[in-house]
Amino acid sequence: MRRADRLFQLVQLIRGRRLSTAAWLAERLQVSLRTVYRDVAALQARGVAIEGEAGVGYRFGAGQALPPLMFPRGEAQALVAAVRLAGPRLDPALAAQAEAALARIMAVLPGEVRTAAERLLVYSPDAGQDAQALDRLQALREAADQRRWVAFDYRDESGRASRRRVRPLACLHWGQVWTLAAWCALREDFRSFRLDRIDALQVEDARFRDEPGRTLADLQRRVAAESGGRLA
Structure with missing residues:
Protein backbone atom coordinates (compact mmCIF):
# COMPACT_ATOMS: atom_id res chain seq x y z
CA MET A 1 0.00 0.00 0.00
CA ARG A 2 1.31 3.44 -0.91
CA ARG A 3 2.02 5.71 2.05
CA ALA A 4 -0.46 8.34 0.80
CA ASP A 5 -3.19 5.68 0.67
CA ARG A 6 -2.25 4.43 4.13
CA LEU A 7 -2.42 7.95 5.56
CA PHE A 8 -5.85 8.42 4.05
CA GLN A 9 -7.10 5.18 5.59
CA LEU A 10 -5.55 6.12 8.91
CA VAL A 11 -7.50 9.38 9.01
CA GLN A 12 -10.74 7.60 8.09
CA LEU A 13 -10.25 4.99 10.83
CA ILE A 14 -9.61 7.65 13.47
CA ARG A 15 -12.57 9.75 12.29
CA GLY A 16 -14.90 6.76 12.52
CA ARG A 17 -14.39 6.04 16.22
CA ARG A 18 -14.55 7.99 19.46
CA LEU A 19 -11.07 6.77 20.42
CA SER A 20 -8.68 4.54 18.49
CA THR A 21 -5.65 2.92 20.08
CA ALA A 22 -2.41 2.57 18.16
CA ALA A 23 -2.64 -1.21 18.53
CA TRP A 24 -6.10 -1.28 16.93
CA LEU A 25 -4.96 0.99 14.10
CA ALA A 26 -1.86 -1.12 13.49
CA GLU A 27 -4.00 -4.26 13.27
CA ARG A 28 -6.45 -2.70 10.81
CA LEU A 29 -3.70 -1.26 8.61
CA GLN A 30 -1.48 -4.33 8.99
CA VAL A 31 1.54 -2.28 9.98
CA SER A 32 3.72 -1.99 13.07
CA LEU A 33 3.02 0.21 16.07
CA ARG A 34 6.09 2.23 15.17
CA THR A 35 4.61 2.93 11.73
CA VAL A 36 1.34 4.12 13.29
CA TYR A 37 3.19 6.47 15.65
CA ARG A 38 5.27 7.83 12.77
CA ASP A 39 2.25 8.30 10.48
CA VAL A 40 0.20 10.05 13.15
CA ALA A 41 3.09 12.39 13.93
CA ALA A 42 3.47 13.18 10.22
CA LEU A 43 -0.22 13.98 9.87
CA GLN A 44 -0.17 16.18 12.95
CA ALA A 45 2.84 18.04 11.59
CA ARG A 46 0.90 18.75 8.40
CA GLY A 47 -2.04 20.25 10.28
CA VAL A 48 -4.39 17.29 10.51
CA ALA A 49 -6.39 17.73 13.73
CA ILE A 50 -5.61 14.37 15.37
CA GLU A 51 -5.71 14.56 19.14
CA GLY A 52 -4.24 12.11 21.66
CA GLU A 53 -0.98 10.35 22.22
CA ALA A 54 0.72 6.98 22.21
CA GLY A 55 -0.47 4.70 24.99
CA VAL A 56 -3.83 6.47 25.31
CA GLY A 57 -5.45 6.62 21.87
CA TYR A 58 -6.28 9.02 19.08
CA ARG A 59 -9.34 10.90 17.96
CA PHE A 60 -10.08 13.37 15.21
CA GLY A 61 -10.90 16.95 16.16
CA ALA A 62 -14.58 17.84 15.70
CA GLY A 63 -15.52 19.98 12.71
CA GLN A 64 -12.21 19.54 10.90
CA ALA A 65 -12.00 19.05 7.14
CA LEU A 66 -9.86 16.55 5.29
CA PRO A 67 -6.59 18.05 4.14
CA PRO A 68 -5.96 18.10 0.38
CA LEU A 69 -3.39 15.29 0.35
CA MET A 70 -5.95 12.83 1.66
CA PHE A 71 -7.70 12.23 -1.68
CA PRO A 72 -5.66 10.21 -4.17
CA ARG A 73 -6.39 10.68 -7.86
CA GLY A 74 -8.39 7.47 -8.29
CA GLU A 75 -10.69 8.20 -5.35
CA ALA A 76 -11.32 11.74 -6.58
CA GLN A 77 -12.28 10.36 -9.99
CA ALA A 78 -14.59 7.82 -8.34
CA LEU A 79 -16.40 10.61 -6.50
CA VAL A 80 -16.89 12.58 -9.71
CA ALA A 81 -18.17 9.46 -11.49
CA ALA A 82 -20.62 8.69 -8.68
CA VAL A 83 -22.14 12.18 -8.72
CA ARG A 84 -22.34 12.31 -12.51
CA LEU A 85 -24.04 8.92 -12.71
CA ALA A 86 -26.42 9.49 -9.82
CA GLY A 87 -27.41 13.11 -10.49
CA PRO A 88 -29.94 12.55 -13.29
CA ARG A 89 -31.61 9.79 -11.28
CA LEU A 90 -32.01 11.66 -7.99
CA ASP A 91 -34.66 14.12 -6.91
CA PRO A 92 -33.59 17.74 -7.51
CA ALA A 93 -32.88 18.49 -3.85
CA LEU A 94 -30.59 15.48 -3.31
CA ALA A 95 -28.90 15.98 -6.68
CA ALA A 96 -28.10 19.59 -5.74
CA GLN A 97 -26.69 18.47 -2.40
CA ALA A 98 -24.51 15.90 -4.14
CA GLU A 99 -23.17 18.57 -6.50
CA ALA A 100 -22.52 20.92 -3.58
CA ALA A 101 -20.66 18.23 -1.64
CA LEU A 102 -18.55 17.40 -4.67
CA ALA A 103 -17.73 21.08 -5.18
CA ARG A 104 -16.51 21.33 -1.59
CA ILE A 105 -14.23 18.36 -2.08
CA MET A 106 -12.94 19.57 -5.44
CA ALA A 107 -12.09 22.95 -3.92
CA VAL A 108 -9.56 21.43 -1.52
CA LEU A 109 -7.95 18.95 -3.90
CA PRO A 110 -4.41 19.56 -5.13
CA GLY A 111 -4.39 21.01 -8.64
CA GLU A 112 -3.15 17.85 -10.37
CA VAL A 113 -5.72 15.62 -8.68
CA ARG A 114 -8.56 18.09 -9.29
CA THR A 115 -7.67 18.36 -12.97
CA ALA A 116 -7.60 14.59 -13.36
CA ALA A 117 -10.99 14.29 -11.69
CA GLU A 118 -12.57 17.03 -13.81
CA ARG A 119 -11.24 15.43 -17.00
CA LEU A 120 -12.76 12.04 -16.19
CA LEU A 121 -14.45 10.78 -19.37
CA VAL A 122 -17.47 9.27 -17.66
CA TYR A 123 -20.88 10.91 -18.10
CA SER A 124 -24.54 10.05 -17.69
CA PRO A 125 -27.13 11.65 -20.00
CA ASP A 126 -30.66 12.38 -18.87
CA ALA A 127 -32.03 8.96 -17.95
CA GLY A 128 -35.59 9.90 -18.92
CA GLN A 129 -36.83 9.78 -15.34
CA ASP A 130 -40.42 10.80 -14.65
Whole structure:
Protein backbone atom coordinates (compact mmCIF):
# COMPACT_ATOMS: atom_id res chain seq x y z
CA MET A 1 0.00 0.00 0.00
CA ARG A 2 1.31 3.44 -0.91
CA ARG A 3 2.02 5.71 2.05
CA ALA A 4 -0.46 8.34 0.80
CA ASP A 5 -3.19 5.68 0.67
CA ARG A 6 -2.25 4.43 4.13
CA LEU A 7 -2.42 7.95 5.56
CA PHE A 8 -5.85 8.42 4.05
CA GLN A 9 -7.10 5.18 5.59
CA LEU A 10 -5.55 6.12 8.91
CA VAL A 11 -7.50 9.38 9.01
CA GLN A 12 -10.74 7.60 8.09
CA LEU A 13 -10.25 4.99 10.83
CA ILE A 14 -9.61 7.65 13.47
CA ARG A 15 -12.57 9.75 12.29
CA GLY A 16 -14.90 6.76 12.52
CA ARG A 17 -14.39 6.04 16.22
CA ARG A 18 -14.55 7.99 19.46
CA LEU A 19 -11.07 6.77 20.42
CA SER A 20 -8.68 4.54 18.49
CA THR A 21 -5.65 2.92 20.08
CA ALA A 22 -2.41 2.57 18.16
CA ALA A 23 -2.64 -1.21 18.53
CA TRP A 24 -6.10 -1.28 16.93
CA LEU A 25 -4.96 0.99 14.10
CA ALA A 26 -1.86 -1.12 13.49
CA GLU A 27 -4.00 -4.26 13.27
CA ARG A 28 -6.45 -2.70 10.81
CA LEU A 29 -3.70 -1.26 8.61
CA GLN A 30 -1.48 -4.33 8.99
CA VAL A 31 1.54 -2.28 9.98
CA SER A 32 3.72 -1.99 13.07
CA LEU A 33 3.02 0.21 16.07
CA ARG A 34 6.09 2.23 15.17
CA THR A 35 4.61 2.93 11.73
CA VAL A 36 1.34 4.12 13.29
CA TYR A 37 3.19 6.47 15.65
CA ARG A 38 5.27 7.83 12.77
CA ASP A 39 2.25 8.30 10.48
CA VAL A 40 0.20 10.05 13.15
CA ALA A 41 3.09 12.39 13.93
CA ALA A 42 3.47 13.18 10.22
CA LEU A 43 -0.22 13.98 9.87
CA GLN A 44 -0.17 16.18 12.95
CA ALA A 45 2.84 18.04 11.59
CA ARG A 46 0.90 18.75 8.40
CA GLY A 47 -2.04 20.25 10.28
CA VAL A 48 -4.39 17.29 10.51
CA ALA A 49 -6.39 17.73 13.73
CA ILE A 50 -5.61 14.37 15.37
CA GLU A 51 -5.71 14.56 19.14
CA GLY A 52 -4.24 12.11 21.66
CA GLU A 53 -0.98 10.35 22.22
CA ALA A 54 0.72 6.98 22.21
CA GLY A 55 -0.47 4.70 24.99
CA VAL A 56 -3.83 6.47 25.31
CA GLY A 57 -5.45 6.62 21.87
CA TYR A 58 -6.28 9.02 19.08
CA ARG A 59 -9.34 10.90 17.96
CA PHE A 60 -10.08 13.37 15.21
CA GLY A 61 -10.90 16.95 16.16
CA ALA A 62 -14.58 17.84 15.70
CA GLY A 63 -15.52 19.98 12.71
CA GLN A 64 -12.21 19.54 10.90
CA ALA A 65 -12.00 19.05 7.14
CA LEU A 66 -9.86 16.55 5.29
CA PRO A 67 -6.59 18.05 4.14
CA PRO A 68 -5.96 18.10 0.38
CA LEU A 69 -3.39 15.29 0.35
CA MET A 70 -5.95 12.83 1.66
CA PHE A 71 -7.70 12.23 -1.68
CA PRO A 72 -5.66 10.21 -4.17
CA ARG A 73 -6.39 10.68 -7.86
CA GLY A 74 -8.39 7.47 -8.29
CA GLU A 75 -10.69 8.20 -5.35
CA ALA A 76 -11.32 11.74 -6.58
CA GLN A 77 -12.28 10.36 -9.99
CA ALA A 78 -14.59 7.82 -8.34
CA LEU A 79 -16.40 10.61 -6.50
CA VAL A 80 -16.89 12.58 -9.71
CA ALA A 81 -18.17 9.46 -11.49
CA ALA A 82 -20.62 8.69 -8.68
CA VAL A 83 -22.14 12.18 -8.72
CA ARG A 84 -22.34 12.31 -12.51
CA LEU A 85 -24.04 8.92 -12.71
CA ALA A 86 -26.42 9.49 -9.82
CA GLY A 87 -27.41 13.11 -10.49
CA PRO A 88 -29.94 12.55 -13.29
CA ARG A 89 -31.61 9.79 -11.28
CA LEU A 90 -32.01 11.66 -7.99
CA ASP A 91 -34.66 14.12 -6.91
CA PRO A 92 -33.59 17.74 -7.51
CA ALA A 93 -32.88 18.49 -3.85
CA LEU A 94 -30.59 15.48 -3.31
CA ALA A 95 -28.90 15.98 -6.68
CA ALA A 96 -28.10 19.59 -5.74
CA GLN A 97 -26.69 18.47 -2.40
CA ALA A 98 -24.51 15.90 -4.14
CA GLU A 99 -23.17 18.57 -6.50
CA ALA A 100 -22.52 20.92 -3.58
CA ALA A 101 -20.66 18.23 -1.64
CA LEU A 102 -18.55 17.40 -4.67
CA ALA A 103 -17.73 21.08 -5.18
CA ARG A 104 -16.51 21.33 -1.59
CA ILE A 105 -14.23 18.36 -2.08
CA MET A 106 -12.94 19.57 -5.44
CA ALA A 107 -12.09 22.95 -3.92
CA VAL A 108 -9.56 21.43 -1.52
CA LEU A 109 -7.95 18.95 -3.90
CA PRO A 110 -4.41 19.56 -5.13
CA GLY A 111 -4.39 21.01 -8.64
CA GLU A 112 -3.15 17.85 -10.37
CA VAL A 113 -5.72 15.62 -8.68
CA ARG A 114 -8.56 18.09 -9.29
CA THR A 115 -7.67 18.36 -12.97
CA ALA A 116 -7.60 14.59 -13.36
CA ALA A 117 -10.99 14.29 -11.69
CA GLU A 118 -12.57 17.03 -13.81
CA ARG A 119 -11.24 15.43 -17.00
CA LEU A 120 -12.76 12.04 -16.19
CA LEU A 121 -14.45 10.78 -19.37
CA VAL A 122 -17.47 9.27 -17.66
CA TYR A 123 -20.88 10.91 -18.10
CA SER A 124 -24.54 10.05 -17.69
CA PRO A 125 -27.13 11.65 -20.00
CA ASP A 126 -30.66 12.38 -18.87
CA ALA A 127 -32.03 8.96 -17.95
CA GLY A 128 -35.59 9.90 -18.92
CA GLN A 129 -36.83 9.78 -15.34
CA ASP A 130 -40.42 10.80 -14.65
CA ALA A 131 -40.24 14.33 -13.18
CA GLN A 132 -43.23 13.81 -10.89
CA ALA A 133 -41.79 10.52 -9.66
CA LEU A 134 -38.55 12.30 -8.75
CA ASP A 135 -40.53 14.87 -6.77
CA ARG A 136 -42.21 12.01 -4.91
CA LEU A 137 -38.81 10.47 -4.31
CA GLN A 138 -37.74 13.39 -2.13
CA ALA A 139 -40.90 13.21 -0.02
CA LEU A 140 -40.64 9.44 0.40
CA ARG A 141 -36.94 9.26 1.23
CA GLU A 142 -37.39 12.01 3.83
CA ALA A 143 -40.41 10.21 5.27
CA ALA A 144 -38.43 6.97 5.50
CA ASP A 145 -35.58 8.78 7.24
CA GLN A 146 -37.97 10.41 9.72
CA ARG A 147 -40.05 7.22 10.23
CA ARG A 148 -43.28 8.91 9.14
CA TRP A 149 -46.34 7.11 7.83
CA VAL A 150 -47.35 8.01 4.29
CA ALA A 151 -50.64 7.58 2.46
CA PHE A 152 -51.27 7.64 -1.29
CA ASP A 153 -53.46 6.48 -4.13
CA TYR A 154 -51.90 3.66 -6.13
CA ARG A 155 -52.53 2.14 -9.54
CA ASP A 156 -51.19 -1.38 -10.04
CA GLU A 157 -49.98 -2.87 -13.32
CA SER A 158 -53.56 -3.66 -14.33
CA GLY A 159 -54.77 -0.15 -13.57
CA ARG A 160 -56.67 -1.09 -10.41
CA ALA A 161 -56.72 1.77 -7.92
CA SER A 162 -56.42 1.55 -4.15
CA ARG A 163 -55.63 3.80 -1.21
CA ARG A 164 -52.57 2.73 0.75
CA ARG A 165 -51.09 3.70 4.10
CA VAL A 166 -47.54 2.43 4.51
CA ARG A 167 -44.35 2.52 6.50
CA PRO A 168 -41.73 3.68 3.94
CA LEU A 169 -38.58 1.61 4.35
CA ALA A 170 -36.31 2.32 1.38
CA CYS A 171 -36.27 3.79 -2.13
CA LEU A 172 -34.73 1.61 -4.83
CA HIS A 173 -33.68 2.47 -8.38
CA TRP A 174 -34.14 -0.11 -11.13
CA GLY A 175 -32.59 1.51 -14.18
CA GLN A 176 -35.61 3.43 -15.46
CA VAL A 177 -37.94 3.52 -12.46
CA TRP A 178 -37.84 4.14 -8.73
CA THR A 179 -39.77 1.93 -6.34
CA LEU A 180 -40.69 2.24 -2.69
CA ALA A 181 -40.15 -0.74 -0.41
CA ALA A 182 -42.69 -0.49 2.38
CA TRP A 183 -44.79 -2.32 4.91
CA CYS A 184 -48.42 -1.88 3.84
CA ALA A 185 -51.15 -1.55 6.47
CA LEU A 186 -53.83 -2.59 3.97
CA ARG A 187 -52.15 -5.87 3.02
CA GLU A 188 -50.44 -6.33 6.40
CA ASP A 189 -47.29 -7.30 4.57
CA PHE A 190 -44.35 -5.91 2.63
CA ARG A 191 -45.10 -4.39 -0.74
CA SER A 192 -43.18 -2.61 -3.51
CA PHE A 193 -44.69 0.47 -5.20
CA ARG A 194 -43.56 2.16 -8.39
CA LEU A 195 -43.24 5.88 -7.75
CA ASP A 196 -44.67 6.75 -11.18
CA ARG A 197 -47.93 5.01 -10.21
CA ILE A 198 -48.37 6.95 -6.95
CA ASP A 199 -50.82 9.87 -6.72
CA ALA A 200 -52.14 12.14 -3.96
CA LEU A 201 -49.14 11.45 -1.75
CA GLN A 202 -49.50 12.60 1.85
CA VAL A 203 -46.74 12.46 4.47
CA GLU A 204 -48.35 12.19 7.88
CA ASP A 205 -47.19 13.70 11.15
CA ALA A 206 -47.60 10.29 12.79
CA ARG A 207 -44.38 8.36 13.22
CA PHE A 208 -43.88 4.62 13.36
CA ARG A 209 -41.49 2.56 15.42
CA ASP A 210 -39.52 -0.39 14.18
CA GLU A 211 -41.40 -3.56 15.08
CA PRO A 212 -40.34 -7.18 14.56
CA GLY A 213 -41.45 -8.44 11.16
CA ARG A 214 -41.99 -4.95 9.70
CA THR A 215 -38.49 -3.55 9.23
CA LEU A 216 -36.18 -3.21 6.26
CA ALA A 217 -33.93 -5.86 7.77
CA ASP A 218 -36.89 -8.26 7.90
CA LEU A 219 -37.66 -7.55 4.26
CA GLN A 220 -34.03 -8.10 3.28
CA ARG A 221 -34.00 -11.44 5.07
CA ARG A 222 -37.17 -12.50 3.26
CA VAL A 223 -35.75 -11.53 -0.13
CA ALA A 224 -32.54 -13.42 0.63
CA ALA A 225 -34.47 -16.50 1.73
CA GLU A 226 -36.84 -16.53 -1.24
CA SER A 227 -34.50 -15.68 -4.09
CA GLY A 228 -30.98 -15.65 -2.79
CA GLY A 229 -30.90 -11.91 -3.46
CA ARG A 230 -30.72 -8.84 -1.27
CA LEU A 231 -32.08 -5.34 -1.49
CA ALA A 232 -29.22 -2.98 -2.30
